[in-house]
Amino acid sequence: MELINQIEQLWGRTLSPIELQTIVNLTEQFNEEVLLESAMMSQDKERPLAYMKAILREVKFPTSEIKKKEEPTSSGSKWLQDFKQQFK
Known part of the structure; x- marks a missing residue:
């Protein structure tokens, strides 16, 4: 409950039941330090919980990591890439 109190202080209001449940x-997925940090980063936003969740998604699934996974790595992908290159 300490985390909830800290977030309410940061955001300057009482959290709604939906916000409480979401937090x-x-x-269950993030430690309190990460949650508090993301709450601090979102405190001045119009929809702080939505902003906080966006930050946490980036923490969990970094865009840079996703882009790395999209790069072709198998020989089949390399073959397809070479094939497409012929027609450019």
Whole structure:
């Protein structure tokens, strides 16, 4: 509950029941330090919980990591890439 109190202080208001439930659910995936940090980063936003969740998604699935996975790595992909290159 300390985390909830800290977030309410940061955001300057009492959290709605939906916000409370969402934050409780997020504690299953992230430690309190990460949650508090993302709450601080989103405190001045119009929809702080949505912004906070976007930050946490980036923490969990970094865009840079996703882009690395999209790069062709298998020989089949390399073959397809070479084939497409012939027609450019």
